[in-house]
Amino acid sequence: MVSLDNVEYAVDDGVASIALDRPETLNALDAALLAELEEAIERAEQTDEVRVVVLGGNGRAFSSGYDIGDAEVDRSTDERILDQRTHLEAIFSARVPVIAAVDGPALAGGCNLAICCDLTVATETAEFGYPDMHFGEPPPKFVLPFVTNSLKDARELLYTGKIVDATTASEMGLVNRVVSDGQLDAAIDEEVDHIKKTPGTAVTIAKDMINGVQESQGFRRYGRVDEYVGALTMESSAARQFREIRDEEGLQAALEWVHESDKP
Numbered sequence: 001m002v003s004l005d006n007v008e009y010a011v012d013d014g015v016a017s018i019a020l021d022r023p024e025t026l027n028a029l030d031a032a033l034l035a036e037l038e039e040a041i042e043r044a045e046q047t048d049e050v051r052v053v054v055l056g057g058n059g060r061a062f063s064s065g066y067d068i069g070d071a072e073v074d075r076s077t078d079e080r081i082l083d084q085r086t087h088l089e090a091i092f093s094a095r096v097p098v099i100a101a102v103d104g105p106a107l108a109g110g111c112n113l114a115i116c117c118d119l120t121v122a123t124e125t126a127e128f129g130y131p132d133m134h135f136g137e138p139p140p141k142f143v144l145p146f147v148t149n150s151l152k153d154a155r156e157l158l159y160t161g162k163i164v165d166a167t168t169a170s171e172m173g174l175v176n177r178v179v180s181d182g183q184l185d186a187a188i189d190e191e192v193d194h195i196k197k198t199p200g201t202a203v204t205i206a207k208d209m210i211n212g213v214q215e216s217q218g219f220r221r222y223g224r225v226d227e228y229v230g231a232l233t234m235e236s237s238a239a240r241q242f243r244e245i246r247d248e249e250g251l252q253a254a255l256e257w258v259h260e261s262d263k264p
Contacts, residue, residue: 006033008058009040014051015192016044016096023059028067029087029109038090045094051200052192053094055117056101063110065132068242069251080231084224088116088141092211092219095204097195101188102175107163108132112143114174118207121177121187126166128174133161134258136238140230142222146214149173161259238263 008019018040020027044050057063091098100117105127114120130139138158145154153172166178179187195203233239246254
């Protein structure tokens with residue numbers, strides 16, 4: 001059993017609460033955290049009393065995305081292609097619904113994580129988007145087009161790499177509800193109470209059937225292909241230049257280059 005050092009896990013009254021716990025990195029998703037997240041979801045699935053999983057983040061962010069800091073593990077393209085990430089699949093396939101409780105930024109891989117959940121509830125100060133597009137790396141799992149109200153919304157976020165507020169994200173279909181700061185826990189409790197009124201077997205069946213609709217639209221197929229494409233784009237000229245600046249001048253200088261410079 002994987003020890004949980006990067007996520008907090010607790011079960012109370014039928015709810016498994018999982019909190020990403022790397023606040024010093026804005027809950028950046030490294031390999032250790034992702035392994036623990038999958039372990040926590042599996043524990044919840046194996047606990048009969050659990051009806052709902054609630055996923056949040058400790059500190060100032062839900063998640064800033066995949067860890068691209070100096071500690072990022074340097075792997076070959078072959079290794080990246082063969083080692084596909086599976087944490088989103090764990091959420092998608094879980095027998096119980098997973099609710100994302102988003103307070104603060106949910107960006108890049110963190111945005112994928114938030115919108116892959118069955119329901120997403122966010123505070124007014126939450127933010128969503130894919131700023132990693134600015135250094136040429138599309139999200140390695142193609143979640144966005146399957147949850148937006150329009151492909152035009154997906155195009156806008158991916159073409160521009162812009163970050164949008166919670167209200168705009170809700171209008172795009174990424175968020176179920178937007179609540180005032182300080183009201184997130186109460187809003188989550190309300191959703192959980194509604195879910196508990198529906199028999200667990202009925203919820204499991206409904207989730208499986210809705211997942212089937214996504215699968216018929218190519219969700220899993222595009223997810224696998226996009227993971228391969230994501231591994232290859234990490235070798236693009238923009239991605240390489242980002243890492244060169246990061247290694248020579250530091251992460252902040254690399255981020256400034258990414259978000260402030262035009263690219264061919």
